[in-house]
Amino acid sequence: MKRTSRWSVVHILSVILFCYTILILSSPHCCSARDNITIKSRLGYAQTLVSAGNRFELGFFDPSRSSNVKRYVGIWYTTNPQTVVWVANRGKPLSDNSGVLSIAGGDLKVSDDKGIVYWHTDLGLKRLNLVAKLEDTGNFVLLEYRSKGKILWQSFDQPTDTFLYGMKMDENFKLTSWTSKEDPAPGNFTFKKDPAEESQFVVMEKIITHWRSMEPETGKIFESDVMPSTILNFFDLSNNRPEVYSDKRLVMSFTGDLQYWQLDIDTKNWSLMLWFPKDICGVFNFCGNFGICNSKNKLPCKCLPGFKPKLPEKWKAGIFSDGCSRKNTSCDNDFLSFKRMKVRNPDSFEAKDEKECREMCLSNCQCQAYSYVRQRDTVLCLTWTEDLKDLQDDQDGGYDVNVRVVLSDIGATGRNCETCGTNLVPYPLSTGPKCGDPMYARFYCNNDTDHLSFNAPSGSYNVISVDPEARIFVIQMQSEKPDNCFFMKSSGSRILQLNESSQFNVTSWCSGDLGNFTTDSSLNDTVAVGISWKPPLEPTCTSSAECKDWPHSTCNKTGNGPKRCLCNANFRWDGLALNCTPEGGQSAESFHSNKLLLLILGLSLATAMALFCAVVSICVWRRKVVKRRAKQRKAALHRYDTERGVKELIDSNKFKEQDETGIDVPFFDFESIIAATDNFSEENKLGKGGFGPVYKGKFPGGQEIAVKRLSSVSGQGLEEFKNEVVLIAKLQHRNLVRLLGYCIRREEKILLYEYMPNKSLDSWIFDESFSQQLDWETRFNIILGIARGLLYLHQDSRLRIIHRDLKTSNILLDAEMNPKISDFGLARMIQGKQAEANTLRVVGTYGYMAPEYALDGLFSVKSDVFSFGVVMLEIVSGKKNMRFYQVEHAPSLIGYAWRLWEEGKALDLMDETMRASCNASEFLRWVHVGLLCVQEDPSDRPTMSNVVVLLGSETVSLPIPKQPAFVTRRTLPTTASTSSKAESGFEITSTVEEGP
Structure with missing residues (x-):
């Protein structure tokens, strides 16, 4: 009995020991997940790799979690929720669960059970001892097993939207956002180093600058745009404490924000620490050139006084990027002063005082504004000679900027109140007893904050814009239902307490649409209200001297009211035009007839004086010509008169x-x-x-x-x-x-x-040895020079000329590689407003002729634009349009360029000899412009004036090009040829290959 009992105890203990062993072996601490794959192993869709420190995990995931399966191979933190930091096949997901990650053919590959490859490293290594390992830094590396850890490929060199510590931030590094929260395909936004500014960074929305950082010194008043030292240290690989940055990441969000996240060690939650841009005014040039941005206003953008929106309809719809333009472009000597302004990119000079700074700006008609700044022991004169960009007002530490204006554009009179911040206070609006009309004295300008406010019976409201021409100002007020326009319309009048006898009327109760941007969260319960003012009575006065701004008026008193500038006899007061207009005994027609007669007499006198001056000038000129010709006769060349x-x-x-x-x-x-x-x-x-x-x-x-x-x-x-x-x-x-x-x-x-010592352009770009001497900057200058020459022919010269035979062999290069358009034998002049002409005799060169000209004999300035587009594509590619089929088996260079553009491979068009010196974003922009020029429909092509603007500006948005006019030929001549087509057919003659 005892032996049986003893056996039972031993049996029970054995079972317990076995179960405990099984439990230990199944524990993750004992049986840890693998962190690598080899040639003999692979990773299926239900498997993952986990880094040695259990920080990162690699495997298949589906961000959409919908019935439409889209599986990607990615790397994410092991914490919840899943935070993906890298995606392999981001542009080509698998649609089922058959995917595997493996090492095959010397490459890492993502494929399915049918052998279709969705992503690979494209190394083609002929080695058998390869291993792919997920490291604790989040880096996925391909190693040669027996070479002491030599890295052959790593995910850190091909980041997606996330920067992790250990990545190398250099000029080739970039982060590209996801398309959306559930789609990791490459999106619209890219973060990289700024190619134009050393040690600075930029976020691009396709080819448009979305945000740009500022240097700490020049950006001291742009603190929101200065890259913080926290992130700069994150980029620094020399930091000897990598553990400090192991739980941080920098993400290029699909919304356009650059986000810096930090993991809370205790809660395991991510916190957003920094982001750029900080607000809508942080978006690069959000309000466009000469537009002022203020994120504290419900309507953040307005034009500088004296300026107007370039595209009013877009402006009303909340699209401000086109900016503002001057109402008058004359070079006047008047300035408006604005306090606490932020403006980018000034030119800096030393000046002894503000007067010298002002004179420096006045001496240059290109000077748009100036600012006199004292910084420590240095006195600086800041000037802006280009369009003012990234203007922001109401900014602590901002400049006091003086902007050049034309007084007539701001309706300046002796009775106008001074500008309050960036708001004009036009007559009759009044901020005090010495300006405006007393009946409109509802405004107050706080000189400390430069805020203009409107005092209604119900309270004081911030004025965010004033439009003198429309006689409307906009205030900002609180609302229980800011998005309900009907509620505001029914309750707004009651809130403001503006009665019918008031000089002011509410015209609108709803603000404009801000698109994808939001203003400060404190403005969520506010609404922008438009208020108009009624035409005023005659201006008040104390003497006739105060009526000088209103001709045909005299200071008189009527009734019990104050003295006013009453219109003289035969004139009446016009409250809209703010002047005295003729009436009564002398009709308006008679008055204008007299003015017209005086104008005619004045013009006649001016014409007579001009003719007299012309005759004198001609006589002087003829005497000079006679003397010059006398000298020419004695010269060895024997020139004729x-x-x-x-x-x-x-x-x-x-x-x-x-x-x-x-x-x-x-x-x-x-x-x-x-x-x-x-x-x-x-x-x-x-x-x-x-x-x-x-x-x-x-x-x-x-x-x-x-x-x-x-x-x-x-x-x-x-x-x-x-x-x-x-x-x-x-x-x-x-x-x-x-x-x-x-x-x-x-x-x-x-x-x-x-004589042109460097001969013609084709002898350079199509020659293997010479083309290597043409770097990107040289080609840039050549293209821009050709564009300016054509613009002169089409628009700026005394005659409007269509060249009709523009090609690389007709572009000559001087000793400094400046391009010169030549060979005008086929050129034609068009007169007046004539837009196009036709001919029965078509002349030109195959490959450069526009289709409407080659087929129908119709030619216009757009025919030259087509030829320019072909020349431009030849310059950037180094390939001939006519001989292209021999190289790439494409119908033409135009067809090949279009195919690459459609496939998103336009960079493959680049001439290999300039790849080292080329700016990729500029190259893509120029290919884009070239394809716009060669579109089939002439009306779709830009004019040369548009082309020059598109080539010289990074901020101007480009339209999407339509399919170009390239023609598939069975055979092509082996050399460039000039075509002359009459009704009977084509006659081919070769042109000069080398020019003077």
Whole structure:
């Protein structure tokens, strides 16, 4: 019995020991999860890797948690709720549970059971001893097992939207937001180092700057935009206490906010410590140029006094980014002073006093504003010569800024009250007894805070904007139901207690839409109320001297009221126009007729004086011309008298049409040209094309020239020759080639140009050795120079010219690589408001001709825009449009560029020789502009004036380009060719490949 009992006890103890062993082995402390995979192991969708310190976890996750399965491979903190810090296949999720993460073919891969790859590292390593490990820093690394931990790839080099300590913040680093809270695909916002400012940072919304940090020194009054030392230390890898930053992360949010989070060790909850931008006024240039932002106002944006919204409809809808523009662009000497203002990017100079600072600004018409600042022992004069950006008012520590204005634009009179902050106080509104009209004395300006307030019977309300033209001001008031316009309309009048006899009427009770932005939370229960004022009576006065601002009036008293500036006989008071208008014995028509007569007499006298001055000027000019021609006759070149030479040419019937304007280009005799070119020797030949050879020449004295000798069998006949001579004679621009002279002798037709030592653009961008010398800045200047030259032809010159044959071989480069547009033989002049013309004879070059011109003979300035777009794409890619099919098997360079743009791979278009010097965001913007220029419909293409603005500004938004006009051809000529199409078909002649 005892033996049986003893056996039972031993059996029970054995069972207990077995269960305890099983419990211990199942404990996570004993059986920890793995932190790596090898070639022989892989990770399925239901499995995870956990870092050694149990801080991070890697596996498959679905952020949407919906019935529509989207599985991603990501890394997250092991704490709850799940906080994802990195995503592998963020743009290509799996739609089922068959996904695996494995090492295959020398790469990390995410694939499904069908072998479809959703993400891979693209290393192609031919090694068998690879291991992928999740580290306690959150870094997922691919290592060579036997090479002492040599890292071959790491997730820290390919971050998504989160920065963790240990990542390297350099010029190539960037964070890209998620598309939404439930979609980790790349979103609209990117955080990176600012390429324009060293040691500063920027958040981009696609290609538009959303937020930009400021340096601590220059940004001392922009403290909200200075990157805190907390985050800067977080970026510093040299910090010897990494554990301090192990529970912190920096996130580029899909909302556009840069967020700095910290984990509470005790509660395991994340706290948002810092974020940028701080408010809507922190968004870069939120109110646009010359727009003032104040996040304390329900309507945060308004224009500076003397300015108006560029796009009023957008402004009313709460879209302020287009900013404001001056009502008048004249260069006046008057300034309005605004206190406590924030403005970016001033130029800084030392000045002894404010007067010297003001004079410095007055001496430059480009100066928009100035500020006189004392900083410690230094006195600085700050000036702004570009449009004022990021203006913010009511800011502690801000500048006192003096902005240049035209007084007529702000309706300035001797009776106006002084500006209160950024608010004008126009007549008749009054802030005191010495200005405005006493009947409108409901306003108070606090000079300490620069706040303007409106005193209603029910209380005082902050005025946030004043519109003198519309006679409306907007106040901000509390409301129980700020979003209920009907409630405000029914209760607002009662609240303000404005009766019918008041000079003020409520016009609107609801504020504008602020889109995705919100103002200060303290404004959630406020509403913006619009109030108009009634036209005033005649101004009050004590003497007629006070009526000088109101012509045709005299200070008189009527009845028991105060004295007023009453209108004289035949005039009546107009309260809207604030002046005396004619009436009574003399009708308004008669009054205006007399004014018109005086105006005509004045103009006649002015015209007579102008004619007299013109005659005197012509006489002086003719004397100078005679003296100059006398000297020219003695010169070795034997130049003919220009006017006589032109007359002889016209009378000789060699020109088929009369030239009434004359030719202002010197005529050279044939013998002098033979001497300059050494009888057109082969050694001096620069090139040869369908129009004939081009030679280098040198005149006595050392002047180098390029001589274009038109062949008698050339496709360019007498009409094109005369066209080029006459047109270039009328054009003068630094980006157009200069015509020095011409010569006609029997069948010889010769043009003399300034010599371009660097020849034509195509000889540089399409040559492997020369193209390496064209860095991004040089190409930038070349493109911008071509654009400015075309803008001059289309808009700014005395004649409106369409070039019709713009191509890289017709762009010449001087010694400093400045571009010069040449070859105007095919150019045409359009007159007056003529927008386009047509022709039965189509001339131009394949690959550069716009489709409407090549097919229908219609040409306009938009035809040149198309050609410019092709040239622009050739410059940035280093590839020829005509020969492109031989390289990429695409119909044309335009087609290839469009395909890359559609696929989001536009950077692949970049010429490899300039990749090191290129700014990626600028490159994408320029490709964008190029595709806008080559759109099929001419009306969709921008004008050259628009192109110059788009190329020179980072803040101007770009429209989405439509499919361009590229044509698929069966065969293409192997060299650039000029096409001349009549009704019977095409005639092909090659053009000069190398120019002067």
